[in-house]
Amino acid sequence: MSPKLRTRQDDTPMVLLATEALDVIVDTPVVEPYAPEPWNRRELTGFAVATVVGGGLLGASYLGVSAKVALADQVPFLDLGIAGLLVGTVGAVRWLAAVVKAVRVRRAGAVALVRSRFGVVATAGPDGPAAGLVTTARMTRYHRPGCSLAAGKEVSAATRAEHSAAGRRPCGVCTP
Amino acid sequence: MKDLVQWIRNQSDRVASWTCIGLGLVCLLAGWVGVSATAFPGEQMPYVVSGGLVGLFFLGLGGVLWLSADLRDEWRELARLERAVLVGGGTEPDGMP
Numbered sequence: 001m002s003p004k005l006r007t008r009q010d011d012t013p014m015v016l017l018a019t020e021a022l023d024v025i026v027d028t029p030v031v032e033p034y035a036p037e038p039w040n041r042r043e044l045t046g047f048a049v050a051t052v053v054g055g056g057l058l059g060a061s062y063l064g065v066s067a068k069v070a071l072a073d074q075v076p077f078l079d080l081g082i083a084g085l086l087v088g089t090v091g092a093v094r095w096l097a098a099v100v101k102a103v104r105v106r107r108a109g110a111v112a113l114v115r116s117r118f119g120v121v122a123t124a125g126p127d128g129p130a131a132g133l134v135t136t137a138r139m140t141r142y143h144r145p146g147c148s149l150a151a152g153k154e155v156s157a158a159t160r161a162e163h164s165a166a167g168r169r170p171c172g173v174c175t176p
Numbered sequence: 177m178k179d180l181v182q183w184i185r186n187q188s189d190r191v192a193s194w195t196c197i198g199l200g201l202v203c204l205l206a207g208w209v210g211v212s213a214t215a216f217p218g219e220q221m222p223y224v225v226s227g228g229l230v231g232l233f234f235l236g237l238g239g240v241l242w243l244s245a246d247l248r249d250e251w252r253e254l255a256r257l258e259r260a261v262l263v264g265g266g267t268e269p270d271g272m273p
Contacts, residue, residue, distance in 0.1 A: 038251040039244075051237065058230050066222045074221045081229045088233055092240040099247045103254070110254045110261075117261050 038102040043095060050091020057084025118146060132157050133176050140168055147174035189248065193241035200234030203227050 039047075061081030065074045134155035135142040142163040143150040149171060158166075160176070170176050184191050207227010211220045 034251075034255065038247055054233065058225070058233055061229070062222060062225045065225050069218050071217045071221065074218065078221065078225060081225045085229050085233055089236060092236060096240055096243060099244055103247050103250055106251065106254050110257055113258060113261055 034106055038099045038106070039095070043098045047091050047095035050087055050094075054084045054086075054088025054091065057081065057087060060084075133160055133163060134158075135163060135168055141171045142168045142176060143171040144174040144176045147171055147176075149173055187245075189241055189245040193238045193245060196234045196238030196241060198238075200231045200236075200238060203231030203234060207231060 058081050061077045061084060064077030064080065068074045068077070132145055133142045134145055134147075134150050134157050136150070136153050136155055142158070142160075143155075145155075145157075160170075163170075204227055207223045210223030210227060214220055
């Protein structure tokens with residue numbers, strides 16, 4: 001009996017799948033491979049802890065500074081407040097860096113998905129395709145045939161060298 | 177009123193962001209007023225901490241929350257795009273958020 005592939009999106013409850021010894025459970029979402037938010041629990045916890053610790057240090061700093069009268073006695077508590085601000089800043093920067101990275105990775109994945117689905121060539125080597133880069137008579141740039149900026153227009157194809165010789169530059173959208 | 181509550185629920189991160197920014201500005205202003213009211217450094221120091229440092233802390237927190245809200249919007253937009261490409265073949269089917 002060959003193994004039967006199933007996903008968690010099947011209607012059958014997970015508990016039944018687990019009891020079928022020959023079944024193979026594929027735990028890969030088909031449509032939504034990413035988390036619902038651009039951060040995970042660990043990053044969120046790290047940000048929350050840094051914020052709370054930073055705020056706590058600032059509160060302790062305020063209480064300490066308020067309890068002293070002499071400037072020399074207040075300085076250590078002022079340092080404590082600055083440390084709290086730094087802790088909060090580091091936590092926030094780490095959080096933002098993680099979120100920006102996650103969004104950047106997903107954006108690159110979405111671009112690759114669109115390119116693969118609509119047949120736009122992602123890379124064409126250092127010199128690009130030998131021919132087939134299109135333009136119109138009034139354009140100052142040349143495009144890949146699938147570029148949305150050339151869609152629906154009366155285009156003519158030429159090589160990259162011919163476009164360059166005519167003074168045309170590559171499109172910034174489809175980057176031929 | 178119901179719409180406002182709904183809007184606040186949907187935009188909770190931006191509401192929190194503007195709340196933090198508002199608190200930060202209030203703290204900075206209160207700190208400045210407190211520091212200006214006395215000439216003794218020992219009396220000014222609590223205002224420097226509660227007004228200056230705490231104000232900066234809240235302003236920074238508000239900015240971070242605002243940026244993360246924008247990034248979350250982009251995340252959801254990318255999710256919609258992926259669903260539209262995978263399910264609808266490039267056009268979003270009816271009823272898709």
